[in-house]
Amino acid sequence: MTVPDGIASIDPQDAAGRSGSWVGLIPVSAFKRLAPLIGRPDTDVGVDLTFELDGNGLVRVSGGARVDATLECHRCLEEVDQEIVADLDIRLTTSEGTMEELMPALDVMVIDAGPIPIATIVEDDLIMSIPARVCPTEVDCPNAPRALMAGTKVDGDEAVRPFAGLRALKNLKREEC
Numbered sequence: 111m112t113v114p115d116g117i118a119s120i121d122p123q124d125a126a127g128r129s130g131s132w133v134g135l136i137p138v139s140a141f142k143r144l145a146p147l148i149g150r151p152d153t154d155v156g157v158d159l160t161f162e163l164d165g166n167g168l169v170r171v172s173g174g175a176r177v178d179a180t181l182e183c184h185r186c187l188e189e190v191d192q193e194i195v196a197d198l199d200i201r202l203t204t205s206e207g208t209m210e211e212l213m214p215a216l217d218v219m220v221i222d223a224g225p226i227p228i229a230t231i232v233e234d235d236l237i238m239s240i241p242a243r244v245c246p247t248e249v250d251c252p253n254a255p256r257a258l259m260a261g262t263k264v265d266g267d268e269a270v271r272p273f274a275g276l277r278a279l280k281n282l283k284r285e286e287c
């Protein structure tokens with residue numbers, strides 16, 4: 111059994127130099143920005159990262175992170191259990207200049223030299239992987255009030271109108287504002 115490690119950290123340069131990896135669990139409480147977003151204060155984030163030097167000698171981190179979340183649908187306010195999965199392929203650098211050279215072709219994160227928390231490496235990608243709409247079919251939120259559904263009405267068969275869903279989302283946004 112793996113014990114969650116809230117202060118797990120790694121020196122990315124050192125780890126990449128020996129093609130190291132980090133696999134383990136981190137309590138979500140170690141993620142200051144992620145924790146309030148996923149509705150599960152006591153869960154753990156599973157992390158599986160490998161470190162290597164790319165062709166330019168930069169630290170490349172690849173792998174993934176995942177966490178079970180309980181998200182609230184913005185339409186129906188029902189809670190939906192959802193696994194958040196982030197796939198990572200990022201370069202770490204201590205230089206702002208290097209980051210500006212490589213972005214946006216590569217995903218680059220500027221870090222301080224020396225050991226950094228594992229949580230820091232995966233937190234942004236996890237936050238970006240939280241779905242904006244959590245009801246399974248998005249526009250067809252099974253719990254949507256009828257008043258909202260009226261805005262999605264289109265002529266003919268919705269199945270052959272690929273943009274019907276987009277329009278419904280736009281309508282929804284307007285009503286939320």
Ligand SMILES: [Zn+2]
Pocket residue numbers: 183184185186187188244245251252253254
């Ligand atoms: Zn919903």
